[in-house]
Amino acid sequence: MSLSRRHCLFALATLPAIGHAGFNFFTGEYTASHAELQALLEKQFPLEQRYAEIFRVRLQDPRLGLNAQAQRTGVTAALSIASPWLRDGQVGGTVAMSSALRWDAAARALRLDRPSVENLELQGLAGGDAERLRRIGAVVAQELLQDQVLRRFTQQEMTMGLKTYEVGAITALEDGIKIQLD
Secondary structure (H helix, E strand, O other): OOHHHHHHHHHHHOHHHHHHHHEEOOOOEEEEEHHHHHHHHHOOOOEEEEEOOOEEEEEEEEEEEEEOOOOEEEEEEEEEEEOOOOOOOEEEEEEEEEEEEEEEOOOOEEEEEEEEEEEEEEOOOOHHHHHHHHHHHHHHHHHHHOOOEEEEOOOOOOEEOOEEOOEEEEEEOOOEEEEEEO
């Protein structure tokens, strides 16, 4: 058996491993579908953080959006702010954020980067109190989503034979995210 024939047989034997989960080692790309990313994001929620030991901000029920034109992701989530100082103890609403993406090589993770609040609506509040709570909600929501993992990769997923792939360009598509493997 010649060396090239052995390589061909090895390649054919490993085809199921190559094709799983959006990896295409022939083109050097991994494509994470919107549905895959949405499911992974949902597993990480709810997120919660205290602000000034007076307010508790909680995000839940995230919905992932992808903006290919702006090369950003979007996350819309239900938001609640609780405090003993609020008349009903809690106020609810929604927050819509957009975020860049970055690769964290040490953790082998695709992360949200520099999220910014595009819109924050609170139900049942108006005036100065509503504006102050919107600012608090925006600050905490951005902190909660900064560095949030969208997809983590195992060492085995990043290795084929003796080659370990590095991540190059990350591209937001309308229906997923494409990661260039170098």
